Amino acid sequence: MDKIYKQSEIEAKWYKFWEEQGFFKPEVNPDGEPYTIILPPPNANAPLHFGHAMYVIEDILIRYKRMQGYSALWLPGSDHAGFETQYVFEKHLEKQGKSRFDYDRDTLYKLIWDFVQENTGTMENQLRRLGYSVDWSRMKFTLDPDIVKVVYKTFKRLFEDGLIYRSNRLVNYCTFNGTSFSDLEVNYVEKQDKLYFIKYPFADGTGSITIATTRPETLFGDSAVAVNPEDSRYQDIIGQTLILPLTNRHIQIIADLRVEKDFGTGAVKITPAHDPLDYEIGRDNNLEQITVIGFDGKLKEVAQKFAGMYPKQARDAVVEELNQLGLVEKAEDYTHRIGTCYKCGKPIEPLLLEQWFIDVKSLSRKAIKAVKTGEIKIYPKNWETTYFRWLENIKDWNISRQIVWGMQIPAWFCNKCSEWIVTEGEVPEKCPNCQNSSLERDTDVFDTWFSSGQWPYATLQSTKEGDFEKFYPTSVMETMYDILLFWVARMIMLGIYATGKVPFKNIVLHGKVLDPLGQKMSKSKGNVVNSIEIVEQYGADAARMALVYGTAFGHDQALSHPKLQAMRNFTNKLWNIGRFIIEFKPEDSANKFSFHSDDQEIIKKTQELSVKVSTALDQYRFHDAADSLYEFIWHQFADKYLESVKNRRSEAQPTLEYVFKTCLELLHPFMPFITEELWQKLPHQGESIMIAKWPNS
Ligand SMILES: [Zn+2]
Ligand SMILES: [Zn+2]
Known part of the structure; x- marks a missing residue:
C-alpha cells in the first residue's frame, strides 16, 4: 500500500467503476x-457552488x-430556471455589448438553450466529483419534451376543472426587467420618503x-377617498362628492373598515390600479380601475401634461403644481x-395585467391536511408552523411570466369570440367556438415553479416504463429550508392534484x-466557493464529511477550513489504520476470532455503534451518525484498541479486520471513496462496498 492516500486518483477510479x-x-x-429521492434540480445557468455540496x-x-437492500433511486435533473437564467444570460450578452432586444424570440431562446447545455455539462461533472450516486441514465431537464408534455397536461386539466382563470389583476411588476413577479419574489426594504398632506376640495x-x-x-x-366608518371625525361627510385636483373629475368619499384611522389624517385616496389594498377596496366598492403608469414605467395619457414622466420625476412635478394651487398642506418625512425587485432592486410597481392564475384554495387545503395527518412529515418539525401559516393565507398563484426562456403557455386567444383555447401543446387549427382560424398564442411562459412544482411525478412519468408506479410517491424530499414555500409546498399541492397521492412522505x-x-x-459579493476547488484541496470524502460533522442538522453553518483540514486528517488516519491492518501477515492463518476480553468488548461496541448510526440515519440526525463514527474510529478503535493489541497481533487480527471492515461499511455513505479503497483490500465478499450488506440489517 502507498504510504500516502492519493485521493484524486482513487476517487476517479472508483466513481468510474x-x-x-x-x-x-x-x-x-x-x-x-x-x-x-428526486434531486432538487439545480439551476442550469451556473456552476454549482459549495452550498450545493449539501446534496x-x-x-x-x-x-x-x-x-440495506432497497431498490434505491436517486434521480438527477436540472432546472431551466426561467427568469433567473434569462437574467444571467442577459448579463452575459451585456458584456458583449448586446441585449435581448437584438434578437427575435426564437433566436434568443436558442442562444439561451446552448448556454444552458454548456453549463449542464459542468454541473454534471461537479456532481460526479463529489461522489454522488445518482442514476445518470434517468437524468431529466425541465424543458425535455416529455416533461413539457406533462406540465401542459396539468395546465389543461386545471383549466378544465375551473381552477385556472385569466384575470386583469394587480401584479408585482418590474418595469425595468419587464416582467411580473410572485409575492414571494418581492423584497421589502425600508425607504425614506415624504408623506404629503393634500387637500381635495368638496364639489359644493x-x-x-x-x-x-x-x-x-x-x-x-x-x-375615491376612503375613511374608516368608525372614525368620529368623518361621520358627517361620508358620501359627499369631491373634485379630484388637477382634473375635473368627481369622486366620492366612501367608508371602509380597512382604512387605518391613525395613518396621516385618517383619509386616504383610493387608486385601485396601483396599490394592493386599494385594489381590494376598489373591487369591493365597485370602483373604476384607472391605470396611470404603463408597463414602460412611465405615466400615461391620463396624467395629462405629466404623461411620459417616470413616477419619481412626476411626483415632484405634481406636488409643485398642487403647491401652486395651495392644495399641499404639508409634507412630512416618512x-x-x-x-x-429581488433582481434589480428597483421599486416594484403594482400594475394591472391580464395573467393566468391558479385558484389554489382547494389545493392548499389538501396540502395542509397531508402534513396535519402525518402523511407527510417535516424534519426539523418546527418548519411545520411556517408551512401552515403560508398555506392558510395563500393567495391565488400568478403563473404567467413575460419572458422568453421557459415553457410557452399552451393557450390561444380567439379575437373573434374572445375565448381562450387551451391544449396539451398542439396548435389548434381553429376556434372550436366560432371556427375562426386566426388564433393568437399567449406569448408568456410559465413561472418556473409551476413546472418544477410537478417535478416528482413529471420525471418519474417520463423516465422508464413502470418507474412512476414503482417509485412514486417518493420517500424523501431533501432540500434547503429557504425553498420550503416556493417549491416544496407547491410540489405537494400539484402532486396531490395531478396524481391523487402525495409526492413524497418525508x-x-x-x-x-x-x-x-x-x-x-x-x-455579487464575490465570495462564492467552488466545490471543485474544495474537493481538489481536501478530497471529496473530507469535503462531504465536513458538511455533516459537528453541525446539528438543519442549522446554518459557515464553511470552515479548520474543519475541512480536520476531516482530511481523518482521511489520513483511516489510511494509516488501514495500512496497519492490511499489511500485517499473521503467523498462523487460522483466522479465528479470539475470546480475549478486549476483542469481545470492541466487537460488542462495534455492534452498538452500528445500531447507533442506523438509528441516527433513520431519524435524519446525520451529524450524530457522523460524530459517533469519527469518535469511535479515531478514539475507541485507533487510540485505545489498536494500541492495546500490538503485543498480540496475530490473535487480534481477525477482530481488527472485522471491526475495521464494519466501520468502513458504516462510514461508506459519508466517505464513499476511501472506504471503498480500503474495503477492497480487506477480506470481503462481493464486488463493492457500495452494494455490501449494511452491518445492522
Ligand atoms: Zn427588476
Ligand atoms: Zn372563437
Missing part, C-alpha cells in the same frame, strides 16, 4: 423495496438504503378634506417599507452553507 457496473441504478437491488445528505440516505365649494399619501403622482387614477430540510466569515455566498 461504480458507474460502469451500474451500481447507481435501482436495478442493482431488483427485488428490494423502492426508496426514492451529500441525499447521497448518504441513498447509499445507506441501497446497502364648502371646503376640503385632507388626505395623506406617499404617491401623489398616481392621483390621476384615484376613484419611513415605510416598499416592495423592490421532507428533510438542511441549513445554509455560509462563507468562512458567516456571510451568505453570492456572486
Whole structure:
C-alpha cells in the first residue's frame, strides 16, 4: 500500500467503476423495496457552488438504503430556471455589448438553450466529483419534451376543472426587467420618503378634506377617498362628492373598515390600479380601475401634461403644481417599507395585467391536511408552523411570466369570440367556438415553479416504463429550508392534484452553507466557493464529511477550513489504520476470532455503534451518525484498541479486520471513496462496498 492516500486518483477510479457496473441504478437491488429521492434540480445557468455540496445528505440516505437492500433511486435533473437564467444570460450578452432586444424570440431562446447545455455539462461533472450516486441514465431537464408534455397536461386539466382563470389583476411588476413577479419574489426594504398632506376640495365649494399619501403622482387614477366608518371625525361627510385636483373629475368619499384611522389624517385616496389594498377596496366598492403608469414605467395619457414622466420625476412635478394651487398642506418625512425587485432592486410597481392564475384554495387545503395527518412529515418539525401559516393565507398563484426562456403557455386567444383555447401543446387549427382560424398564442411562459412544482411525478412519468408506479410517491424530499414555500409546498399541492397521492412522505430540510466569515455566498459579493476547488484541496470524502460533522442538522453553518483540514486528517488516519491492518501477515492463518476480553468488548461496541448510526440515519440526525463514527474510529478503535493489541497481533487480527471492515461499511455513505479503497483490500465478499450488506440489517 502507498504510504500516502492519493485521493484524486482513487476517487476517479472508483466513481468510474461504480458507474460502469451500474451500481447507481435501482436495478442493482431488483427485488428490494423502492426508496426514492428526486434531486432538487439545480439551476442550469451556473456552476454549482459549495452550498450545493449539501446534496451529500441525499447521497448518504441513498447509499445507506441501497446497502440495506432497497431498490434505491436517486434521480438527477436540472432546472431551466426561467427568469433567473434569462437574467444571467442577459448579463452575459451585456458584456458583449448586446441585449435581448437584438434578437427575435426564437433566436434568443436558442442562444439561451446552448448556454444552458454548456453549463449542464459542468454541473454534471461537479456532481460526479463529489461522489454522488445518482442514476445518470434517468437524468431529466425541465424543458425535455416529455416533461413539457406533462406540465401542459396539468395546465389543461386545471383549466378544465375551473381552477385556472385569466384575470386583469394587480401584479408585482418590474418595469425595468419587464416582467411580473410572485409575492414571494418581492423584497421589502425600508425607504425614506415624504408623506404629503393634500387637500381635495368638496364639489359644493364648502371646503376640503385632507388626505395623506406617499404617491401623489398616481392621483390621476384615484376613484375615491376612503375613511374608516368608525372614525368620529368623518361621520358627517361620508358620501359627499369631491373634485379630484388637477382634473375635473368627481369622486366620492366612501367608508371602509380597512382604512387605518391613525395613518396621516385618517383619509386616504383610493387608486385601485396601483396599490394592493386599494385594489381590494376598489373591487369591493365597485370602483373604476384607472391605470396611470404603463408597463414602460412611465405615466400615461391620463396624467395629462405629466404623461411620459417616470413616477419619481412626476411626483415632484405634481406636488409643485398642487403647491401652486395651495392644495399641499404639508409634507412630512416618512419611513415605510416598499416592495423592490429581488433582481434589480428597483421599486416594484403594482400594475394591472391580464395573467393566468391558479385558484389554489382547494389545493392548499389538501396540502395542509397531508402534513396535519402525518402523511407527510417535516424534519426539523418546527418548519411545520411556517408551512401552515403560508398555506392558510395563500393567495391565488400568478403563473404567467413575460419572458422568453421557459415553457410557452399552451393557450390561444380567439379575437373573434374572445375565448381562450387551451391544449396539451398542439396548435389548434381553429376556434372550436366560432371556427375562426386566426388564433393568437399567449406569448408568456410559465413561472418556473409551476413546472418544477410537478417535478416528482413529471420525471418519474417520463423516465422508464413502470418507474412512476414503482417509485412514486417518493420517500424523501431533501432540500434547503429557504425553498420550503416556493417549491416544496407547491410540489405537494400539484402532486396531490395531478396524481391523487402525495409526492413524497418525508421532507428533510438542511441549513445554509455560509462563507468562512458567516456571510451568505453570492456572486455579487464575490465570495462564492467552488466545490471543485474544495474537493481538489481536501478530497471529496473530507469535503462531504465536513458538511455533516459537528453541525446539528438543519442549522446554518459557515464553511470552515479548520474543519475541512480536520476531516482530511481523518482521511489520513483511516489510511494509516488501514495500512496497519492490511499489511500485517499473521503467523498462523487460522483466522479465528479470539475470546480475549478486549476483542469481545470492541466487537460488542462495534455492534452498538452500528445500531447507533442506523438509528441516527433513520431519524435524519446525520451529524450524530457522523460524530459517533469519527469518535469511535479515531478514539475507541485507533487510540485505545489498536494500541492495546500490538503485543498480540496475530490473535487480534481477525477482530481488527472485522471491526475495521464494519466501520468502513458504516462510514461508506459519508466517505464513499476511501472506504471503498480500503474495503477492497480487506477480506470481503462481493464486488463493492457500495452494494455490501449494511452491518445492522
Ligand atoms: Zn427588476
Ligand atoms: Zn372563437
